[in-house]
Amino acid sequence: xxxxxxxxxxxxxxxxxxxxxxxxxxxxxxxxxxxxxxxxxxxxxxxxxxxxxxxxxxxxxxxxxxxxxxxxxxxxxxxxxxxxxxxxxxxxxxxxxxxxxxxxxxxxxxxxxxxxxxxxxxxxxxxxxxxxxxxxxxxxxxxxxxxxxxxxxxxxxxxxxxxxxxxxxxxxxxxxxxxxxxxxxxxxxxxxxxxxxxxxxxxxxxxxxxxxxxxxxxxxxxxxxxxxxxxxxxxxxxxxxxxxxxxxxxxxxxxxxxxxxxxxxxxxxxxxxxxxxxxxxxxxxxxxxxxxxxxxxxxxxxxxxxxxxxxxxxxxxxxxxxxxxxxxxxxxxxxxxxxxxxxxxxxxxxxxxxxxxxxxxxxxxxxxxxxxxxxxxxxxxxxxxxxxxxxxxxxxxxxxxxxxxxxxxxxxxxxxxxxxxxxxxxxxxxxxxxxxxxxxxxxxxxxxxxxxxxxxxxxxxxxxxxxxxxxxxxxxxxxxxxxxxxxxxxxxxxxxxxxxxxxxxxxxxxxxxxxxxxxxxxxxxxxxxxxxxxxxxxxxxxx
Numbered sequence: 001x002x003x004x005x006x007x008x009x010x011x012x013x014x015x016x017x018x019x020x021x022x023x024x025x026x027x028x029x030x031x032x033x034x035x036x037x038x039x040x041x042x043x044x045x046x047x048x049x050x051x052x053x054x055x056x057x058x059x060x061x062x063x064x065x066x067x068x069x070x071x072x073x074x075x076x077x078x079x080x081x082x083x084x085x086x087x088x089x090x091x092x093x094x095x096x097x098x099x100x101x102x103x104x105x106x107x108x109x110x111x112x113x114x115x116x117x118x119x120x121x122x123x124x125x126x127x128x129x130x131x132x133x134x135x136x137x138x139x140x141x142x143x144x145x146x147x148x149x150x151x152x153x154x155x156x157x158x159x160x161x162x163x164x165x166x167x168x169x170x171x172x173x174x175x176x177x178x179x180x181x182x183x184x185x186x187x188x189x190x191x192x193x194x195x196x197x198x199x200x201x202x203x204x205x206x207x208x209x210x211x212x213x214x215x216x217x218x219x220x221x222x223x224x225x226x227x228x229x230x231x232x233x234x235x236x237x238x239x240x241x242x243x244x245x246x247x248x249x250x251x252x253x254x255x256x257x258x259x260x261x262x263x264x265x266x267x268x269x270x271x272x273x274x275x276x277x278x279x280x281x282x283x284x285x286x287x288x289x290x291x292x293x294x295x296x297x298x299x300x301x302x303x304x305x306x307x308x309x310x311x312x313x314x315x316x317x318x319x320x321x322x323x324x325x326x327x328x329x330x331x332x333x334x335x336x337x338x339x340x341x342x343x344x345x346x347x348x349x350x351x352x353x354x355x356x357x358x359x360x361x362x363x364x365x366x367x368x369x370x371x372x373x374x375x376x377x378x379x380x381x382x383x384x385x386x387x388x389x390x391x392x393x394x395x396x397x398x399x400x401x402x403x404x405x406x407x408x409x410x411x412x413x414x415x416x417x418x419x420x421x422x423x424x425x426x427x428x429x430x431x432x433x434x435x436x437x438x439x440x441x442x443x444x445x446x447x448x449x450x451x452x453x454x455x456x457x458x459x460x461x462x463x464x465x466x467x468x469x470x471x472x473x474x475x476x477x478x479x480x481x482x483x484x485x486x487x488x489x490x491x492x493x494x495x496x497x498x499x500x501x502x503x504x505x506x507x508x509x510x511x512x513x514x515x516x517x518x519x520x521x522x523x524x525x526x527x528x529x530x531x532x533x534x535x536x537x538x539x540x541x542x543x
Contacts (some may be wrong), residue, residue, distance in 0.1 A: 003031045003502075006042050007056025008508040009122060012496040013065050013480045018127045018473040018512055029063065031465035031502040034530030039500055045189040052488045062510040064476070065495050066228040066527060067446040068504040070395045070485035071340070071374050071436035074256055075239045076151070078218035079439040080117050082207050086146060087118030091125040092134050095146070099138045108142055113160070113206035114145035117440065122152075122407050123299055131179070132158050132189030145203045148197075150296035151441055154191045156199055161187050163197035164272060171237045173198065174321035177301075193295050193319065215251045222254060223535035225507035226524040227443045229255040229483075229493065231341070231436075232292050235375070236264040240273060245285055251536055252283035257487055259290035261339055262328045263320070266290065277337070278488060287487055288338025288369070291328055292319050294348035296419075298404040299378050300411060302345035304378065316345055325351055326532070330359040333367060335463050338488075340372040340395075349379045353386050360390070375438070377420050378412065383420070384429045393486050394433045396478075398453045399442050401465070407457030418465040423453050427474060434483040435475070450475035450511065472511055472519065502531040 006028040015021040017491030028042040030049055038045050046053070048536065071536065089095045099116060110113055113317035120360065121129045135144045135157035143160035147282055156164070168185040172178055191199070208449030222230050232243060235258040244254050266289055277286045294316060295301025300308055302430050303316040320328075332339040339356075343349040354455075356371060372393045373379065379387075387394060398421040409417035419425075426433045435449040453475045484494030492501050506526035513520055527535040535542050 001530065002043070003054045003056055004045055004049060004053055004438065005029045005031070005058060005063055007506070007514065008060055008506075009062045011062060011064040011476070011510065011512060012039065013476065014078065014495045018471065021473065022512060029496055029502075031531045032403070034502050034532070036496060036498055036500050036502050056197075060215050061525060062507040063496075063504055064196065064507070064511075065480045065507045067226045067370065067479045068434075068487070068493060069222065069227050069436060069439070069444055069446075070372075070434040070486050071233050071397075072231050072439035072444060073151075074218060074230050075242060077221070077440040078205065078214045080208075081214055081217045082115065082209055083118075083144075084114060084116040085118055086116045087120075089119050090123065092130050095119060095130055096134065096137050098517065099135075099144060099146075102138060102220055103142065106485065110141045112205065113143040113145065113203045114139075115203055115207050116144070117151075118149050119146060120149045120298075122404065129153065129179075129190045130155050132156065132161065132187070135160075136387060143203055143206065145199055146300060148296075148324040149441060150299050152296040152301055153197075153299045154198075155187050156191065158189070160199055160203065161189060163202050166198055170198075174407075175317070180200070185289040191320055192301050193298070193359040211494055212251065217219045217248050217543075219252070219254050220535070221439075222444050223527045223542060224524060224537075225446060226507070226527050227444055227446065228503045228527060228529045228534075229257065229289070229487070229489075230444075232256060232258040234261040234264070234292065235259060235266070235269060236261055236499065237269050237272075238282070238366065240269050240286075244273070247282040247284040250282060252531065254283060255280060256284050257273075257287040258284065259287050260332070261289070261290045261292070262525060270335075288340060289328070289332045290340045290342075291325065291352075292342040293325065293351055294318060294345045295402070297344050297411065298407050302377065303347040303351075304345040305347045305350065306416075308369065308411050315347065318351065318500055322351060322355065326358050329355050330516065333359050333363055333369065336367060336369060338371065340367045340374055342374045343379070344375045346378045346379045346380050346383065348488060349376070349383050353390075353392075354384060356392070357386075361362060366390075370486060370488070374436075376422070376426070377408075377418060381422070381425055381429070384426055388430045392431065393482075394431050395486065396421050396423055396426070396433055397438050398423055398435050398449050399437055401452045401456050402448075402458060403427050403442060405464040406460050406462065409458075409462075409464065419468070420464065422454075422465070422468050423470050423478075424468045427470060430435055432485055433478050434486055435478045445520075446479040447511065447522050448520045450479065451516070453478070454516045454519060457470045472516065476511060502528065
């Protein structure tokens with residue numbers, strides 16, 4: 001199959017800057033067998049293609065490389081399609097009503113369980129987490145477990161706590177916290193970080209599921225936002241086996257890159273399925289290892305070097321001791337594998353940098369494994385300088401500026417609040433930067449992230465860190481070529497160039513031609529993977 005895309009605004013992402021991109025816009029792109037064969041003048045490509053060509057008339061729309069997700073949780077996002085959606089709840093009363101209706105609609109019985117997702121205590125009328133007394137109003141016989149929008153915090157009703165064997169004698173797990181009532185002993189139902197794991201698996205095992213529907217729905221939300229490569233950013237053995245089944249049944253239409261979590265049997269996953277390391281097998285590969293070093297800044301569990309505002313000496317907390325972090329990084333470097341680390345607080349960033357430097361010194365070599373610091377919410381400039389020295393990539397959750405910018409200003413104060421997601425400082429220091437949405441924490445809307453980076457506006461309309469604004473073209477690089485670089489796929493993806501995969505997105509307007517404030521309103525018309533249309537907004541077609 002040969003195809004020519006023409007009559008549109010084509011952004012190749014091969015140019016160094018926006019001026020060159022506008023000046024050197026090609027007329028057409030020739031694709032054959034899912035690979036870009038030529039880019040240039042329409043007349044020349046038509047002659048080169050010969051017979052049997054299908055023409056895609058862009059009708060003045062924009063064609064550019066499809067977007068690449070540099071960090072999300074594909075399996076978790078798939079599972080969230082089974083959950084009660086609490087994202088629109090503004091009060092405890094809303095949560096109780098939403099869960100009650102979910103149970104009724106889905107005919108949930110005592111042998112089952114309810115998993116909810118998306119509430120945010122920062123925006124509830126009560127400005128706190130709903131404890132078991134609230135969730136027990138929904139049911140005292142059906143286990144109920146609701147995840148905070150950050151996925152780092154949760155609340156459970158009494159029967160769910162019992163299912164997880166959490167009682168007054170249960171100690172806080174390492175890297176986690178069990179909320180208590182006023183007596184300091186009885187569990188309140190509120191859980192932080194690693195404490196969630198005491199309940200999650202037992203709850204998930206009881207939740208009804210339709211695997212094929214889950215897989216399709218999970219991929220569709222990425223396709224609707226122009227994404228053709230996604231990440232599963234903290235894979236355990238069960239999760240990878242599930243992905244492997246999806247792959248073997250040819251249910252995966254997007255490329256999925258898994259990162260086994262080292263503290264959840266990640267080494268076992270790597271060693272058992274090592275043949276897929278940096279090697280796609282039916283759209284699935286392992287990209288490297290993952291570590292989680294702290295929690296959520298909007299949930300005030302991110303680990304800081306200086307206290308949160310108006311919180312005494314409270315600085316959040318670490319997930320792992322220094323020696324364990326260094327040990328795990330050394331394992332990755334000994335194997336020559338990439339390592340990604342979740343670091344929201346600057347104390348977690350410091351731990352990652354120190355451990356990486358020490359582990360590299362111990363094996364006495366510097367490798368091109370492209371380590372990644374994920375989130376980077378409060379990373380300091382002195383730490384960014386050190387990232388540059390080690391070729392460390394900054395994968396920034398820049399959407400925090402919009403979603404929780406006002407919350408961060410309260411939690412961190414003006415100086416630190418204005419420096420959240422410091423993309424401009426990262427670029428100035430020569431560090432490769434990409435953007436992610438940490439889906440299912442927020443929707444995988446890449447153009448919204450570019451809008452956030454270019455405008456730095458919070459929900460209240462305030463500009464958060466004027467000096468951290470970046471150009472639209474740098475924002476587009478973050479979701480295309482720079483994201484491809486993180487996956488060692490810069491020779492195959494991320495730009496429109498001869499020899500690369502025909503992974504495209506068609507937009508209703510060019511991001512380089514609209515006002516900055518309009519970026520988030522640009523619509524995805526088509527998403528194309530290997531030359532095949534997997535999503536078409538005009539026909540509602542999705543693979």
